[in-house]
Amino acid sequence: MQYHRFRAMNTAILLAAEGPQSAQAFEAAQNFIEQSEQRFTRFKETSELSTLNRSAEDWFTVSPEMLDVLILALECHRATAGLFDPSILPDLQAAGYTQSFDLLLERDSDPIPVTSPRSKRIPFDTIDIDSLQGQVRLPKGMRIDLGGIAKGWIAEKAAYKMAEYSATCGVNAGGDMFLIGQPHGQPMWEVALEDPRNPIQDLMILLVECGAVATSSVVKRSWKQGDLQRHHLIDPRTSEPAETPWLSVTVFAPKAVLAETFAKSILIVGPKDAQSLLDHNPDISFIAVDADGQIWKSPVEKEKVYEYA
Amino acid sequence: MNIYRKIIRIWLAIASFIGFIAGWVFLSHTVETKTVTYVGNTAVEMPALQAIPTVGSANPNSAVNNVQTFTVNRQSQSLFSPFMRTGGS
Numbered sequence: 001m002q003y004h005r006f007r008a009m010n011t012a013i014l015l016a017a018e019g020p021q022s023a024q025a026f027e028a029a030q031n032f033i034e035q036s037e038q039r040f041t042r043f044k045e046t047s048e049l050s051t052l053n054r055s056a057e058d059w060f061t062v063s064p065e066m067l068d069v070l071i072l073a074l075e076c077h078r079a080t081a082g083l084f085d086p087s088i089l090p091d092l093q094a095a096g097y098t099q100s101f102d103l104l105l106e107r108d109s110d111p112i113p114v115t116s117p118r119s120k121r122i123p124f125d126t127i128d129i130d131s132l133q134g135q136v137r138l139p140k141g142m143r144i145d146l147g148g149i150a151k152g153w154i155a156e157k158a159a160y161k162m163a164e165y166s167a168t169c170g171v172n173a174g175g176d177m178f179l180i181g182q183p184h185g186q187p188m189w190e191v192a193l194e195d196p197r198n199p200i201q202d203l204m205i206l207l208v209e210c211g212a213v214a215t216s217s218v219v220k221r222s223w224k225q226g227d228l229q230r231h232h233l234i235d236p237r238t239s240e241p242a243e244t245p246w247l248s249v250t251v252f253a254p255k256a257v258l259a260e261t262f263a264k265s266i267l268i269v270g271p272k273d274a275q276s277l278l279d280h281n282p283d284i285s286f287i288a289v290d291a292d293g294q295i296w297k298s299p300v301e302k303e304k305v306y307e308y309a
Numbered sequence: 310m311n312i313y314r315k316i317i318r319i320w321l322a323i324a325s326f327i328g329f330i331a332g333w334v335f336l337s338h339t340v341e342t343k344t345v346t347y348v349g350n351t352a353v354e355m356p357a358l359q360a361i362p363t364v365g366s367a368n369p370n371s372a373v374n375n376v377q378t379f380t381v382n383r384q385s386q387s388l389f390s391p392f393m394r395t396g397g398s
Binding site (some may be wrong): 001003010011014015127141151170172174175176177189190191192193194195196199202206213214215216217219222248250 | 392393394395396397398
């Protein structure tokens with residue numbers, strides 16, 4: 001297995017591929033990821049997403065890639081009973097996440113101001129999508145953030161770009177990954193589950209077949225806003241950063257967008273309602289870690305989980 | 310010319326012998342690799358589930374706890390750590 005690392009989408013990207021054409025696979029995937037980042041980022045005024053957000057109330061012609069992500073986002077919004085909701089962007093900004101996280105971390109001496117509560121949020125399913133014409137219309141006042149789904153979508157698409165050169169390959173975009181094929185000499189892919197209380201330590205090794213793995217955490221992207229500790233996972237029911245007993249949730253799913261959106265949704269609802277979210281999605285399973293280091297998992301788990309002896 | 314060949318042969322023989330001894334000593338002091346233990350069969354029958362509350366009507370006291378927990382022994386983790394890691398971003 002050969003590996004290629006670089007940084008994009010404000011996170012570390014790790015590509016893995018086997019075979020003599022690994023270099024071509026890495027190049028194809030990196031080009032795709034960097035182009036996609038320019039399209040889906042909300043931190044650049046010239047990105048397609050920013051332009052779409054400025055076009056509220058007007059029909060806007062989107063690229064096939066943006067159309068695909070928006071349609072999937074709407075499906076995931078419905079599948080998660082509204083817990084995944086890209087229209088939380090104004091809430092995210094009100095919580096202080098107004099610039100890329102790398103820049104946010106540099107604001108130590110420049111505190112993030114506390115803002116007044118927002119007016120009522122407009123649910124994402126009020127968006128109009130004309131898939132035949134390739135056009136989208138956002139309702140007045142709606143602005144969306146695709147950070148909760150685009151990274152997984154990009155990872156999966158990039159993995160399939162790599163698969164044109166390598167039958168066994170994987171993309172790991174900051175913990176959201178898509179894996180194809182069977183690694184040489186191993187029955188399955190080995191994925192280390194990071195300890196959210198101490199990120200340099202691993203809790204266990206997950207043995208994963210082809211498909212997607214995604215982790216959402218309230219620890220990684222967190223910051224201070226006044227006296228409040230904030231993080232980037234907004235609960236659409238309250239429009240505030242979610243209050244959850246879990247520190248991280250890792251989801252296994254056949255599609256990356258499902259893994260990413262369900263990881264966020266399960267983390268938001270916590271142990272009381274997590275399994276109910278999976279009732280209509282039997283292909284999805286999860287592992288959660290709480291503040292005491294206790295590990296929770298869904299009863300239906302196809303993956304084999306190995307702990308260190 | 311012959312003398313140089315002999316010197317190189319002797320040097321290679323000595324270097325190989327020293328390398329062999331060093332490898333032997335190193336391996337004899339290495340901690341035995343520990344195996345991993347399968348814990349995937351720890352599933353417990355959970356009570357019947359209730360439907361998830363719809364957005365905007367969540368009642369934190371209305372649902373049952375239906376996921377199980379298990380603890381992890383975290384010894385010797387440096388022995389086995391793959392490249393792929395997941396922990397959120």
